Amino acid sequence: MSTVDQQAFFRCFARVADGLSHAHRLALLQILGQAERDVESLTALTGLPLASVSQHLQRLKRAGLVEVRREGRRRVYRLSSPRVSALSDALGRLAIECLDEAAALEAARRGDAERAVSADELLRLLHRNETVIVDVRPREEYAFAHVEGALNVPLDELEGRLGELPRGRDLVVYCRGPFCVTTDEAVALLRGRGFGVRTLDRSVADLALAGVPVTRA
Template identity: 40%
Template sequence: MNPVKQLLNEQLSLIAHSLSSPQRLEILEYLSQTERSVDNLSQLVNLSVANTSRHLQVLKQASLVTVRREGKKRFYKLTGNDVTSLISSLRNTAEIHLAEVERLMQSYLNKEDGLEAISAQELLERSKNNEVTILDIRPEEEFNAGHLPNAINMPLWQIVQRAKSLDPNKEIVAYCRGPYCLFAYDAVNILRDNGFNARRLENGFPEWKAAGNPVQFNQ
């Protein structure tokens, strides 16, 4: 093999290796929402701080994340929207070629959603005409770090008590962290049970942002 090509392939393998852990994929999903500390990530992924740090070092070696220090704390974030696009490509390829992924999709996700999800393009057009109410189901911290324009932050546990504040004449579109985030599916089911016309966004906030669609910030 050409030595230059071999060196290039070795570098590419760093990326492949960094994505070979389900824990690291989960960490990347959380970081695609907002910057997070090591302590916060360890709680979210249910790992020790030491194990979380080791996973982050692998991701940092592959240049998928960057780190900044604030006192004794370390905060990590993705190096760019291209990392989100990389994960999306990995997910799409798995859905096409891995039978187990297709089975899980059919068994646990598709059956939860009786209506076709709305695409980002359709949502953009309908929101311009004020035809929909957009609900962000993520925690407030993630919402404040970036969200769809004019979205209302309504975490899943608040929907039942706050549903009366929603316009019953508008379709509601709920979105969460990504296409596999069950919060959006649960939110749609709760809203439908309460008499609302509701659908979920085809993907989540990270994919929306990575595609170059407009984003609003609260901080």
């Protein structure tokens, strides 16, 4: 009947959605949204068995969400497009709007936290230079791209490096993006030590698009 089959479109789209339809794959995409990575470091970061990571990555490739490059004996995976992160984030936002369970998680999470800093607000804070931005992601992700002037203190080093943080000024903490709970842990720790902390709930890539100055490798 039709020149092009409507179903064929939907089959393709469904294949992309299939890439997003497993918690582990979403975790991988979140990490790859920060920097490219080889299989080994993805294994370390997720704590999943190596073969499992490899298989999920191949599923993501089938879905068109990631691409691979060989580099010596390792394979470096990266997102096919920054829009992959954008879609994942949109998926998360929709889930929180439409699924009670997700709404409950988000409520529990943001329960005591005040509203996140917007990109515009961040620009103002950066300009006035009264705030210290703290990037709690792993070293490699910071190296790949970070908010200009941000201090990198990976979460697992945070407790031991509290001395490096200024007492007088407010801190703004960020990590991988809107649904990264690492921020929450950092905030809890810092508040417990008496720091004034706000959060930034967007990814570095996203902030860059919003006009925030970003330093790249």
